[in-house]
Amino acid sequence: MVRENEVAVEPPEATDAGLVFIGRIRTPWTSRMETPRQGRHDGPTCTLEVSEPWTAALRGIERFARLEVLYWLDRSRRDLVLQSPASNGEVHGTFSLRSPVRPNPIGTSIVVLERVEGSRVHVRGLDCLDGTPLLDIKPDRTLFKPIAPPQKGDFETAKS
């Protein structure tokens, strides 16, 4: 459905850029109408189910109170450049929104880590449908200090 003043384009054929799904996200939501617009840290616990061969990559994540989760909003259309989230005829450019409707439907959330049980990571703060493909998990950047030694670019400023 295209709402009043929304604009769809003919997108190039999607290649999905060779992404691999590393698992699935289990949430209480099966309808987009019930899913939060943005996750909240006091929201329900959701589970990142990480598949093989990626489970070894979870080592050490329990050191971080918050994680950044990236996921593929697989049930979105991908062709709107102007959208009317309020359905009132007022439109906004897709790149000025966090709408799931975008050329590459990547969703991101900062979540609170509750616990890790083997290949299952329990978190709060998600806003996706049950079964949403999982793309990546990273430590929240505000908690992470690079482990690799610094390099030249780390010291460059606008004036240098």
Ligand code: SAM
């Ligand atoms: N927090 C992410 C972000 O800002 O990148 C996603 C925000 S997006 C506004 C969340 C909405 O996407 C939900 O309210 C739901 O309507 C929709 N959604 C959730 N899971 C989806 C999926 N698997 N496919 C398509 N739409 C989805």
